[in-house]
Amino acid sequence: MSECHGEEAEHVDGDDDTLGADFENLMCSADTIVDEAHDRKDIQGISWDKLSITREDYRKGRLQSYRNYENIPNSGEAAGKDCLNSEKGSSFYMFKKNFRSVTPAILHFQLRELVWATSNNDVYVMSNNSISHWSTLTSSGDKVLDLSGHVAPSEEHPGSLLEGFSKTQVSSFAVKDGMVVTGGFSGELICKHLNKPGVSFCYRLTCEENAITNCVNIHKNSSGALHFMASSNDGGVRNFDMETYQLVQHFHYPWPVNHTSVSPDGKLVTIVGDEPDGLLVDSNNGETVGKLIGHLDYSFASAWHPDGVTFATGNQDKTCRVWDIRNLSKSVAILKGNLGAIRSIKFTSDGQYMAMAEAADFVHVYKTNTGYMKEQEIDFFGEISGISFSPDTESLFIGIYDRSYGSLMEFARDRVSGSAL
Structure with missing residues (x-):
C-alpha cells in the first residue's frame, strides 16, 4: 500500500473539487434531522437553492472529475465488465440524523475502518488523532484515547512497552467486547479497556521502515477465546490473546x-493486500485453503457473512466480490461502485444486509437473500472514514471526512417498507 498519509488523505483518492467559499458559508452548521432533510431535499443540509449550481449538476461533475486511486492502471475500467446489474431504489435504512458536531478524520487515504458502533446509540470514531465516543441519545461525545500526546501502559503484561508511545498517528482501530485496539503508522499497537482508565498494553509490531498497521480486528478464535489480529505493511499477520496480550x-x-x-x-481468515489475488487461510497455521482470483488491483476491505460460508472483498478496481467457501473458483456476485475504490464492507449481524463504502460519496446497501440484486444507494458528498451497523442491526452509521461538511450520519432500519422489498 502507499505510504501517503496525513493532510494528503482528502485529496489523493480523488480530486476533491469544492463549491468554493460561497458553499462553505451556506453550509448548515447545525445537525440535520429527517424532517429538515425532506424540506431541503438534502441529508447534509446543503441549501442548493442558494447556490449557482444544482445538486444534479454538481453530482455529474463529481462523477466525471473524481480520480480513483489505482495501483494497477485502468483496473476500474476493466473490472466493470462482469458486474451484477442490481436493481437500485430500495430503502432498507432511512436517514435519521446528520451530526455535524462529530468531525471524523482520515490519516491514510486507503484505510477507512475508522467508525465502530457498539450499540444502537454508541459510536466510536477517529477524530483529531483521538478515539472518541459519540452518544446519539445525548448528542455529545468524549475522548476515549487521546493519541496526540504520550500514552503508556498502566498495567504490566509481558512484552508491553512500558515507555509507551508519543504522538501516534492512527492508521486503524477496532472496538468490540469492551475493548479498543489501535494501530499506528510506525507499527504501534495500543490496547485499552473502555471501562477502565489508562492503557492496558503497548506493543510495536515491527521496526521496519514501512511499518503501517493497516488493519486490526477483534474476534473469537475457534475455541471461543477473545483475540485480536493485526495486519501490517511488513507482510505480517499477528494474532494476540486478548486476555494476556501475548502473541x-x-x-x-x-x-x-x-x-x-x-x-x-x-477457523478461517481472509487475507487481502498489495496483490490482486486474495487468500483464504487456516487460522491455526496460516496455510492457504484457497485463492481468491478475480480482482484486478489491490484490496483494502473484507468481511464475513454470519453464516460462515459467504464473505466479501473490496478492491481499488471499484468492485466488491462476494465469495462462497464451498466453491472459490468464481465469485458469487461482483458489485460495482460509482466513483472509487471499495474501502469498507460490513454485514448486519442477522446477515440480511451488506453495506459497501466507496472512497467517497456513496454507500451501497444490498439485501443478501436476493442474490445482491436489491440495492439501496446512499448518495452524499465527502470522503468516507468508515461505516458500521449497530450489533442489533437497527442503525447504520457513516463517517464523512471533509473540511466543509464533515459529520457522522445515522440511518435507521426500515422495518416496514425495507422488509417488504
Missing part, C-alpha cells in the same frame, strides 16, 4: 497485508 501466531506473506477478517467460527 500466539505470526503469519507472513510476500506483500503488504491491507486487511484481514476472521470467520464467525474462528
Whole structure:
C-alpha cells in the first residue's frame, strides 16, 4: 500500500473539487434531522437553492472529475465488465440524523475502518488523532484515547512497552467486547479497556521502515477465546490473546497485508493486500485453503457473512466480490461502485444486509437473500472514514471526512417498507 498519509488523505483518492467559499458559508452548521432533510431535499443540509449550481449538476461533475486511486492502471475500467446489474431504489435504512458536531478524520487515504458502533446509540470514531465516543441519545461525545500526546501502559503484561508511545498517528482501530485496539503508522499497537482508565498494553509490531498497521480486528478464535489480529505493511499477520496480550501466531506473506477478517467460527481468515489475488487461510497455521482470483488491483476491505460460508472483498478496481467457501473458483456476485475504490464492507449481524463504502460519496446497501440484486444507494458528498451497523442491526452509521461538511450520519432500519422489498 502507499505510504501517503496525513493532510494528503482528502485529496489523493480523488480530486476533491469544492463549491468554493460561497458553499462553505451556506453550509448548515447545525445537525440535520429527517424532517429538515425532506424540506431541503438534502441529508447534509446543503441549501442548493442558494447556490449557482444544482445538486444534479454538481453530482455529474463529481462523477466525471473524481480520480480513483489505482495501483494497477485502468483496473476500474476493466473490472466493470462482469458486474451484477442490481436493481437500485430500495430503502432498507432511512436517514435519521446528520451530526455535524462529530468531525471524523482520515490519516491514510486507503484505510477507512475508522467508525465502530457498539450499540444502537454508541459510536466510536477517529477524530483529531483521538478515539472518541459519540452518544446519539445525548448528542455529545468524549475522548476515549487521546493519541496526540504520550500514552503508556498502566498495567504490566509481558512484552508491553512500558515507555509507551508519543504522538501516534492512527492508521486503524477496532472496538468490540469492551475493548479498543489501535494501530499506528510506525507499527504501534495500543490496547485499552473502555471501562477502565489508562492503557492496558503497548506493543510495536515491527521496526521496519514501512511499518503501517493497516488493519486490526477483534474476534473469537475457534475455541471461543477473545483475540485480536493485526495486519501490517511488513507482510505480517499477528494474532494476540486478548486476555494476556501475548502473541500466539505470526503469519507472513510476500506483500503488504491491507486487511484481514476472521470467520464467525474462528477457523478461517481472509487475507487481502498489495496483490490482486486474495487468500483464504487456516487460522491455526496460516496455510492457504484457497485463492481468491478475480480482482484486478489491490484490496483494502473484507468481511464475513454470519453464516460462515459467504464473505466479501473490496478492491481499488471499484468492485466488491462476494465469495462462497464451498466453491472459490468464481465469485458469487461482483458489485460495482460509482466513483472509487471499495474501502469498507460490513454485514448486519442477522446477515440480511451488506453495506459497501466507496472512497467517497456513496454507500451501497444490498439485501443478501436476493442474490445482491436489491440495492439501496446512499448518495452524499465527502470522503468516507468508515461505516458500521449497530450489533442489533437497527442503525447504520457513516463517517464523512471533509473540511466543509464533515459529520457522522445515522440511518435507521426500515422495518416496514425495507422488509417488504
